[in-house]
Amino acid sequence: QVQLVESGGGLEQAGTSLRLSCAASGSIFSRYAVGWFRQAPGKEREFVAAITWNGDSTYYADSVKGRFTISRDNAKKTVYLQMNSLKPEDTAVYYCAAERSGGLRVGIHQYDYWGQGTQVTVSS
Numbered sequence: 001q002v003q004l005v006e007s008g009g010g011l012e013q014a015g016t017s018l019r020l021s022c023a024a025s026g027s028i029f030s031r032y033a034v035g036w037f038r039q040a041p042g043k044e045r046e047f048v049a050a051i052t053w054n055g056d057s058t059y060y061a062d063s064v065k066g067r068f069t070i071s072r073d074n075a076k077k078t079v080y081l082q083m084n085s086l087k088p089e090d091t092a093v094y095y096c097a098a099e100r101s102g103g104l105r106v107g108i109h110q111y112d113y114w115g116q117g118t119q120v121t122v123s124s
Contacts, residue, residue: 001026002024002112003024004024004115006022006094006095006096006115006117007023008020008118009118011121011123012121013122013123014086014087014088014124015086016086017086018086018120019082020081020083020094020096020118021078022034022081022115024077024078024079026077029074029077030054030074031053032098032113033099033101033102033105034070034097035047035049035096036048036079036094036097037096038092038093038095038120039092039095040089040091047061048060048061048064049064049068050070050105050106051072051079051104052102052104053102054074054102055074057104058070058104063089064090067083068083068084069082069084070082081096086122087122089122090122091120091121092119092120093118093120094119096114099111100112
């Protein structure tokens with residue numbers, strides 16, 4: 001069993017940066033791949049970024065490529081999402097999710113555990 005807790009959300013102006021954290025419990029978290037997703041009001045939850053269990057590979061949605069960076073520190077059982085050059089369209093609740101196989105996944109239903117989400121609001 002893995003429990004995930006997101007933090008770091010807030011209200012920021014366009015063009016600034018924010019770093020989200022996803023803290024995990026569970027001794028085998030280091031074997032799990034992790035993804036970040038987001039859901040804006042009235043929209044479906046969408047994939048943002050993913051990282052493999054050992055951090056060797058990452059994958060991004062086109063909308064955030066070049067602006068967001070996903071990373072992990074398995075010793076701290078934490079995955080990060082560094083968000084730069086924020087845009088108003090980045091406004092959403094951001095969720096982290098863990099996946100048992102350890103590989104890169106982009107589908108919501110491919111993930112086994114989810115956090116409760118953290119709100120990110122970007123003003124223009």
